[in-house]
Amino acid sequence: MKCKRCGQQAEVELPSHNAAFCRDCFFVFFQRQVEKAIKKWQMFKPHEHILVAVSGGKDSLALWDILVKLGYRVSGLFVDLKIEGFSEKAREKVEKFAHQRQGHLIILDLAEEGIAIPWVVKYTRKTPCSICGQIKRYYFNHIAYKNKFQVLATGHNLDDEASRLLANVLRWQMPYLIEQSPILPSVYGFAKKVKPLYRLGEYETAAYAFLRGIDYFAGSCPYSKGATFLRYKQYMNQLELEFPGTKLDFYEGFLKKIVPLFQSSVKKNQDLHLCPECGYPTIAPQCGICQLKHKIKNGKE
Amino acid sequence: MIKIRFFPEGKEIKLQKGGQVRQILKKLHLSPTTALVIKDNQLLTSDLFIKDGEEIEIRLVGSKG
Numbered sequence: 001m002k003c004k005r006c007g008q009q010a011e012v013e014l015p016s017h018n019a020a021f022c023r024d025c026f027f028v029f030f031q032r033q034v035e036k037a038i039k040k041w042q043m044f045k046p047h048e049h050i051l052v053a054v055s056g057g058k059d060s061l062a063l064w065d066i067l068v069k070l071g072y073r074v075s076g077l078f079v080d081l082k083i084e085g086f087s088e089k090a091r092e093k094v095e096k097f098a099h100q101r102q103g104h105l106i107i108l109d110l111a112e113e114g115i116a117i118p119w120v121v122k123y124t125r126k127t128p129c130s131i132c133g134q135i136k137r138y139y140f141n142h143i144a145y146k147n148k149f150q151v152l153a154t155g156h157n158l159d160d161e162a163s164r165l166l167a168n169v170l171r172w173q174m175p176y177l178i179e180q181s182p183i184l185p186s187v188y189g190f191a192k193k194v195k196p197l198y199r200l201g202e203y204e205t206a207a208y209a210f211l212r213g214i215d216y217f218a219g220s221c222p223y224s225k226g227a228t229f230l231r232y233k234q235y236m237n238q239l240e241l242e243f244p245g246t247k248l249d250f251y252e253g254f255l256k257k258i259v260p261l262f263q264s265s266v267k268k269n270q271d272l273h274l275c276p277e278c279g280y281p282t283i284a285p286q287c288g289i290c291q292l293k294h295k296i297k298n299g300k301e
Numbered sequence: 302m303i304k305i306r307f308f309p310e311g312k313e314i315k316l317q318k319g320g321q322v323r324q325i326l327k328k329l330h331l332s333p334t335t336a337l338v339i340k341d342n343q344l345l346t347s348d349l350f351i352k353d354g355e356e357i358e359i360r361l362v363g364s365k366g
Binding site for chain 2: 011012015016057058059160203205206211218219233237240241
């Protein structure tokens, strides 16, 4: 198979784009997809300081790499979940990546915060994946806002977004559908959030990470076994195999045709106030994370 | 015979015969866009052939959470 751009032997085959690329031309393709996403959604300006949430996986490290390559000022944030046999390996990869590239890395230790994931699972009845997501979002936002980063970037890719959209559409989860976008503006105590990899699938981010020599963590979380989001990804992959380009058409179609219809439904955050304990925006008297911390503390005593 | 090593588990299997990457992936119940196929630090497209005696690495690309 030959590279679509230069005719050399291809390394990366992309049926969804009806193309194949050699290593160098794939880097050009990858960079253009990220630049297109940033420009189209006005994600950030050249002088802005970006906080990238990194897990140690291929997507977030690829995102950090490409943003630096594009000349942006970037810091990394790793939230150490304290899951035994998992978090320490992920952390090692992130620290190695930051050290090799002399990147600025912030590490937040959930045990020091009194909310390590194994404690949450033990002392509350919450589903691990959903509560872990909530805790991470809280700290991503809190650190970004507190440290005055202009924007928080996450490594969500096309597979994440298309499978999430499928799950939300199948259950008509309107509040989630309204908020599903590659960009969420900064409002009342929440940092601006962006997803610059939303046009690139997992195959593309994995290929980019491999070809750039990024040593990423590919282990699975012991709590994520049987998680429903993995099933939705499998269903999307089956569709993509039969109809290449389905994921991108599905998600881009949603952004272009459906999201504009939601404009009048977007909540204006009028019910939000700041948590008296930590200062995080919430609609409850106390934010969910402070409530969780108290539950864990009480459970331990 | 070809040797296949899976990343990151390190598990190894052997197939009796070489063949086209697409066919090898099919035998393993994988599609070309769900796994990277690597030989000598290069990614292989699905039309290429793996000869007897060669070794490849397969990396599943899906995040496992």
